[in-house]
Amino acid sequence: MADLQDELQSLAEPGDLLDTAQTAPLAPQPPPGSPQERARALLADHPVVDGHSGLPWALRDLAWYDLQLGDSGVDTDVLRLREGRVGALLWSLRLPERIEAERAVGATLEQLDLVRSVVAAHPEGLRLARSAGQVIDARNCGRVAVVLGPAGAAALDDSLGILRVLHTLGLRVLTLAGASWAGEAGLTRFGEEVLREMNRLGVLADVSGASDATIARALALSRTPVLCTRSAARSLRAHPDNLSDALLAELGAAKGLCLVPSSPERSGPGVQDVADHLDHVRAIAGPESVGLSGHAPGAGAAPGYPHLIAELLRRGWPETDVTLLTWGNMQRVLRSADFAARAARERRKPSAARISELDPTDA
Template sequence: MADLQHDIPSTTEVGEDDCFPDDPFPLPAASGAELLERAHALLAVHPVADGYSELPRALAPLPWYDLELGETAVDTDVPRLREGHVGALFWSLRVPEAERGGRAVGATLEQLDLARRVVETHPEGLRLVRTAGQIIDARNCGRVAVVLGPASAAALDDSLGILRVLQSLGLRVLTLTDVAWAGPEGLTRFGEEVIREMNRLGVLADLSGAPEATLARVLALSKTPVLCTRSAAASVRPHPANLSDELLVRLGEQRGLCMVPLSAEQTGPTVPDVADHLDHVRLVAGPECVALSGTYDSGATHPRDLADTSCYPHLITELLRRGWSETELSLLTWGNVQRVLRSADFTARATQRRREPNQPPRPAGADA
């Protein structure tokens, strides 16, 4: 026995790697079907909060539709939302400038009215919500939560009173474009008052397409995280709406969200192209600052295998293949959006106890 023990090499006589040789029977890498099954299982627990949809505008010209039964004329209906594990949708109320005809407020209210009627006529599938808690309630009841916004800042007609009315009707996101008080020079004094009032009301700022000076000033001024609802990484694919690494770093420091769009023009024509942007934003801004924006029913061309709202599992499968953890994926699909909404809700409650609404003078030339 002593001789046998003497023949066994010790770890002091050989390298540690020699004591633990490579596994002669390594486990095979997960197949595509296994990864897709894992993606469905993960999304069943952590569904997608989709940051941008133009479904109301896409439905407006249709003489008849039934989203609960299924509607092939659009990219979004309740069966496909459930197949894609979408738990919440941000519905755009933005009206293209060419369609406003000088009546941005009225056109936005019509969009808001249309969105509310769509939800009311599909109560088994959709539920209109305002807060992060109501999103959870809708999900627990088997409904897809609908959040109203973004709307264009032109809808305010340079009035904080109109902002308060829109918020009372359910608006949660405002895009800071198409107005003189948030332009290439940054925010005017009135623009800064708009941001303070948005914080007080719990309305989130969307900086997609905003001039860089405006984006930088809002990041410095806002007490709540901001959104870029349709922005990817400019260093991966140059595009006017995509963000530079410098801005992504600042967005990460502010704990805002870069909501990467599923748009072939901005992110590329394939699922791996979209995943490249998500990888880059996660690396530069951090895993708590990246989310998803389907841009469905907006007229955008989508990457292959991401044609409609049922396709999110294909994207999650690609990210699993790249080694994203379950925690990172849960933040991407659901957790980050919930955090930002809860932060805005908390800030609004705290601010309303300290500050009354104000109405600064309208900007010079506002009535022109």
């Protein structure tokens, strides 16, 4: 997120920054009716829900940081989030692949504890949100909403009880990859039971990085929309996390959400590249199935969101589609998960399934 402030000074307003003492002098205002001015107006009412931030892992080894002042060893802070017009973040709890399996649960809990501490230490800028309504409340109070997740499937240690504990602690998104029950062949019987229990709890399924078979099965089985928190169009860039046109069409039919990342590896290095992927996903999956996603701190340059929105407006995107992209689609998915979970808990008890019973050869 370091470069969210790049090329954005002309779009900043003193009232948008939480610490006005650090506000940079304003550049000349964009002409009325220009894409830049329209982007600023749209983002004032419909800020970006950023679908993937790797900040928790970046903070774990820092002896000191202050996200309010921005004086720290990371490239994300409240000021830059405001300048980038970010209203909510999904804070990733993913673990590096080098983490041993037996450490996954503990490392995820440590990240959860860190995130809660970070939010508590920055009450003027950040607010933890567990529902669509709480995300809106945070925005209305001038805070950036923090939604916990995605976490990796390894964090469950093949236990639905651990899934429920993580949900109690605030987890809202889990990635269906990196576990024996979600592999190249798709979801096993236990994997399907994990997804059903996620639906009952209101934990959204993230299928970025999962196999095509797992993605297809999750789309068919889930009672709530499925997320792809860091996936662009495979036909434009052959990254393994990106989605084929066939999967994008299935995602759109299921009212899922592809959060296109601003990362050189997945979408390309510049604004034009990211806009190309957004155009493609919107054309294949539909305007209700496309959103925005960031990148892990230090992962490389990403276009500033106001600059990106201005580019989409220049390409002829209707303002209604832009507001769905930045805010509306993610709100719909969160509301759908909340509603489906309330209904599921009335008809389904907590699952007592064990992997040793459903997938005995994998236990």
